[in-house]
Amino acid sequence: MTSKHELRSSMRALRKRLAEVDPEAAERAAGHAEALPPGATVALYRAMGSELDADALAVALHQVGRRLCLPVVVERDAAMIFRAWTPGEPLELDAAGCPAPLPLSEIVVPDLILAPLLAFDAHGGRLGQGGGYYDRTFASLPDAMRVGFAYAGQEVERLALEPHDMRLHGVLTEKGYRAFQ
Incomplete structure (x- = not known):
């Protein structure tokens, strides 16, 4: 049985390879934006390392009138908050070192949260x-739709989940949107 630590390490390496061999994957994934579940306010993220870049998706969602926001880590052991954001607006690093909207930005509650990941399975x-x-x-926003944003090649057969692990409702990849049961 592979430990989570070993799996994370191997999946980081795989994601890096996927990013290198398919630099257009994020653009193709953004082309499927209309297939995402409804939600007036959509949380995206700013890609770090080899995470699938959400910039093209942000532009596509903004163009169809969805309100965007980004997560902000205010305290390391707490849930993130979300601040309103429009592509092109300035960002600063949050408590976890991730690019986030400035403190003056309005705090909002997203209906749909797109999350980066290392691996996903067909069970969410x-x-x-x-x-x-x-x-x-x-866990703090149980009514929000949870969608992974990833390369299709990041899918694994089955992940061993712990009680605190929250399942995704679906995943958006360069191949399209897929809902989970």
Whole structure:
């Protein structure tokens, strides 16, 4: 049985390879934006490392009138908050070192949260970086739709989930949107 630590390491390497061999994947994924579940306010993220870049998706969603926001880590062991954001607006690093909207930006509650990941399975399992930020946030916003944003090649057969792990409702990849049961 592979440990979560080993799985994270191998999936980071795989995601890096996927990013290198398919630099247009994020653009193709953004082309499927209309297939996402409804939601007036959509949380995206600013890609770090080899995470699938959400910039093209942000532009596509903004153009069809969806309000956008980005997560902000205010406290390391708490749920993230979300601040309104429009593509092109300035960002600063939050408490976790991730680009986030400035403190003057309005705090909002998203209906739909797109989350980066290292791996996902067909049952809605999500393997994140291990900090627990998204699981804590998902738990604090149980009515929000949870959607992974990833390369199709990040799918694994089955992830071993722990009680605190929150399942995704679907995943958006360069191949399109897929809802989970």
